[in-house]
Amino acid sequence: MYRYDEFDAQVVRERVAQFRGQVARRLAGELSEEEFKPLRLMNGVYLQLHAYMLRVAVPYGTLSSRQLRKLAHIAATYDKNYGHFTTRQNIQFNWPQLRDIPDILGELSEVEMHAIQTSGNCIRNVTADPFAGAAADEIEDPRPICELIRQWSTFHPEFTFLPRKFKIAVTGAPKDRAAIKVHDIGLRMHRNAAGAPGFEVVVGGGQGRTPMIGKTIRRWLARNEILAYLEAIMRVYNLHGRRDNKYKARVKILVHEIGAEQFAAQVEREYENSAGQTRKALPDADEIRRIARHFAPPIGEAEAKADDGEGAKKLRAARAADGGFDLWCRASLAAHKIPGHAIVTVSLKPAGGIPGDATAEQMRSVAGLAERFSHGEVRVSHEQNLVLPWVRAAEVHELWRGLRDSGLAAANAGLAGDIICCPGLDYCTLATARSIPVAQQLGVRLGGTKRQRDIGGLSINISGCINACGHHHVGNIGILGLEKKGREFYQITLGGSADENAAIGDIIGPGFAAEEVGDAVDMVVGTYLKIRRAGETFIDAYRRVGAEPFKEALYAA
Amino acid sequence: MLLRDGAIAPGDSWRAVDDGEDLPAGNVTVTLRRFLAEREQLAARDGEVGVRINPGEDLALAASHADAVNTAALVSIIFPAFTDGRGFSVIRSLRRQGYRGEIRADGSLLPDQFAFLRHCGADTVAIADGEDAQTWLREARALSLAYQAGYAPTDARNILEARAQANRATLRATAITVATPEKT
Ligand code: SF4
Numbered sequence: 108m109y110r111y112d113e114f115d116a117q118v119v120r121e122r123v124a125q126f127r128g129q130v131a132r133r134l135a136g137e138l139s140e141e142e143f144k145p146l147r148l149m150n151g152v153y154l155q156l157h158a159y160m161l162r163v164a165v166p167y168g169t170l171s172s173r174q175l176r177k178l179a180h181i182a183a184t185y186d187k188n189y190g191h192f193t194t195r196q197n198i199q200f201n202w203p204q205l206r207d208i209p210d211i212l213g214e215l216s217e218v219e220m221h222a223i224q225t226s227g228n229c230i231r232n233v234t235a236d237p238f239a240g241a242a243a244d245e246i247e248d249p250r251p252i253c254e255l256i257r258q259w260s261t262f263h264p265e266f267t268f269l270p271r272k273f274k275i276a277v278t279g280a281p282k283d284r285a286a287i288k289v290h291d292i293g294l295r296m297h298r299n300a301a302g303a304p305g306f307e308v309v310v311g312g313g314q315g316r317t318p319m320i321g322k323t324i325r326r327w328l329a330r331n332e333i334l335a336y337l338e339a340i341m342r343v344y345n346l347h348g349r350r351d352n353k354y355k356a357r358v359k360i361l362v363h364e365i366g367a368e369q370f371a372a373q374v375e376r377e378y379e380n381s382a383g384q385t386r387k388a389l390p391d392a393d394e395i396r397r398i399a400r401h402f403a404p405p406i407g408e409a410e411a412k413a414d415d416g417e418g419a420k421k422l423r424a425a426r427a428a429d430g431g432f433d434l435w436c437r438a439s440l441a442a443h444k445i446p447g448h449a450i451v452t453v454s455l456k457p458a459g460g461i462p463g464d465a466t467a468e469q470m471r472s473v474a475g476l477a478e479r480f481s482h483g484e485v486r487v488s489h490e491q492n493l494v495l496p497w498v499r500a501a502e503v504h505e506l507w508r509g510l511r512d513s514g515l516a517a518a519n520a521g522l523a524g525d526i527i528c529c530p531g532l533d534y535c536t537l538a539t540a541r542s543i544p545v546a547q548q549l550g551v552r553l554g555g556t557k558r559q560r561d562i563g564g565l566s567i568n569i570s571g572c573i574n575a576c577g578h579h580h581v582g583n584i585g586i587l588g589l590e591k592k593g594r595e596f597y598q599i600t601l602g603g604s605a606d607e608n609a610a611i612g613d614i615i616g617p618g619f620a621a622e623e624v625g626d627a628v629d630m631v632v633g634t635y636l637k638i639r640r641a642g643e644t645f646i647d648a649y650r651r652v653g654a655e656p657f658k659e660a661l662y663a664a
Numbered sequence: 665m666l667l668r669d670g671a672i673a674p675g676d677s678w679r680a681v682d683d684g685e686d687l688p689a690g691n692v693t694v695t696l697r698r699f700l701a702e703r704e705q706l707a708a709r710d711g712e713v714g715v716r717i718n719p720g721e722d723l724a725l726a727a728s729h730a731d732a733v734n735t736a737a738l739v740s741i742i743f744p745a746f747t748d749g750r751g752f753s754v755i756r757s758l759r760r761q762g763y764r765g766e767i768r769a770d771g772s773l774l775p776d777q778f779a780f781l782r783h784c785g786a787d788t789v790a791i792a793d794g795e796d797a798q799t800w801l802r803e804a805r806a807l808s809l810a811y812q813a814g815y816a817p818t819d820a821r822n823i824l825e826a827r828a829q830a831n832r833a834t835l836r837a838t839a840i841t842v843a844t845p846e847k848t
Pocket residue numbers: 529530531532535536537538539570571572573574575576577
């Protein structure tokens with residue numbers, strides 16, 4: 108994991124001191140809410156329905172156990188004992204007092220964390236594959252690039268007052284677990300003809316009221332050119348992105364209006380113009396190596412080589428002996444780069460619970476288990492789950508028992524019960540409908556162990572308004588909460604997907620009342636079960652047959 | 665009031681002249697349109713000529729007349745709103761196209777933006793009369809470090825340069841140790 112040097116630490120410390128002064132001026136009445144707003148937004152502080160909300164950055168979803176313990180402490184001390192992990196790999200605290208926020212930020216800085224650029228029209232916290240560095244299918248760990256981007260984008264003098272917020276996602280693997288095609292910029296690592304790793308650059312993806320899949324503007328870009336190239340993209344966007352209408356201000360609209368080719372040409376021109384300056388500029392190779400060294404796997408070569416298959420054997424035996432454990436393994440384990448190891452997903456989706464919420468105790472438990480079983484490292488996924496990336500196969504069973512004791516052993520990662528959901532009308536000022544109760548209801552309905560297994564891989568995403576924080580556009584089943592004449596209703600989309608075959612879901616027909624949504628989703632799932640061929644997942648079946656059979660089931664009667 | 669290099673600048677000699685208004689003696693700024701249309705008249709008079717660029721209207725024109733803009737003694741960027749950050753890229757682009765004269769940021773701006781403006785390449789900021797210059801000067805120094813290389817130097821220390829320096833120092837130290845034969 109990256110560790111701050113003296114400079115990184117000082118940047119954050121100074122920011123905390125500055126914000127402490129601003130909060131004091133606000134509390135003393137020297138600043139009006141109007142004047143204070145842009146200042147607090149630059150520090151991740153939102154004013155929500157009932158209270159202030161603080162969004163803390165988890166850069167590219169990587170946390171140390173020490174950081175997770177600090178988050179637990181903050182939840183217990185300054186909040187109502189829980190935190191909410193978001194679809195952008197961040198964590199939100201829903202009930203802090205404004206006067207406490209400088210102290211919270213101070214505490215965060217002790218563990219090299221901050222809330223910088225988690226809101227506002229700037230380059231937001233960069234997100235990445237939660238399995239980065241550990242995934243079997245990965246070409247290279249993308250996190251050194253992510254850390255470079257984090258530093259480069261922090262208080263960028265030119266790009267802090269953009270037309271709109273700006274999100275960058277990075278993956279180092281062919282399997283896209285970072286949803287890069289629905290980000291303002293997505294970077295996908297692959298090898299060029301000569302075998303050198305570099306990035307495909309995808310621009311103009313996004314969700315919200317105008318969902319779009321990003322377009323490739325560069326097939327391959329060398330790793331050491333990333334920052335200069337990003338700078339060119341940002342300059343074109345900053346100068347030409349629309350500022351007349353907030354709903355048309357994201358880069359996706361610019362790319363759409365002038366066309367991906369024209370956009371690419373402008374970026375290339377800008378890049379060529381500045382190349383002389385920036386290609387030679389810092390960060391130099393030494394600095395890039397310095398950052399990369401921090402991300403070396405915590406498992407040494409010797410240990411990796413010494414694997415004799417005993418661990419895997421032990422795991423197989425435990426699975427054979429314990430059906431419940433086996434079910435959990437099927438959902439939760441992913442293939443590791445290093446033999447004898449597994450990547451473990453810890454579902455934050457107990458049936459009937461609030462997706463992504465974790466109590467202080469649960470955070471502490473996961474931190475403790477990470478220390479025992481995962482070299483003290485934890486990840487946050489955009490599915491709002493936690494991940495332990497460095498677990499020995501031989502110890503998975505013991506880890507599972509620990510998780511079960513903390514109520515964290517839901518065997519539903521990647522299945523119907525693994526519902527992705529934004530805070531909705533229970534917290535959010537922008538919401539048009541509640542989303543959490545819908546998730547809870549569906550979690551109970553579809554979350555039966557056998558039922559989920561039977562349904563197989565399925566993503567259900569729920570957003571409480573058109574802003575799509577619950578990523579409903581890219582859910583296999585997407586649910587969007589809306590409001591008409593004071594009543595909540597829910598629009599269903601089908602066929603969305605957030606992976607390397609990213610797709611925006613199709614609106615299937617008129618919406619459903621809150622009490623009808625459960626039946627409607629049941630009907631959709633039932634239709635799939637009826638029409639599927641052997642081994643066919645929901646999304647595959649949908650792509651084969653299209654929307655018709657589902658429409659018929661939902662609306663024909 | 666004018667702020668330069670993190671301090672209050674002594675008096676301002678420039679007068680902003682509107683389109684169609686008679687040109688007074690002394691240093692004047694004119695709109696980009698007028699600057700391009702009346703180049704000869706402007707050059708023939710006493711006093712220097714600066715140009716005002718409004719990122720909201722003049723982007724294309726400024727880009728296609730970079731050479732002409734480069735001859736101005738002053739370029740004043742008029743920010744239409746503090747949330748409209750186009751001006752930052754305009755300043756940066758001016759420096760990149762080789763403009764060496766004074767760049768001034770004017771219009772709707774926040775104290776927090778002072779440091780960023782200078783980092784992008786602005787020399788001076790014009791603030792409204794009622795504003796507290798001390799707040800601006802304080803905010804300009806609130807952050808003493810910057811990660812971005814290749815931007816104009818300010819009093820903020822550049823982190824990447826500092827790291828590169830530290831790296832070189834370590835290398836030198838290692839080289840010396842290796843080169844000095846041990847006395848036995
Ligand atoms: S999707 Fe809407 S309701 Fe949900 S968190 Fe985002 S803004 Fe709030």
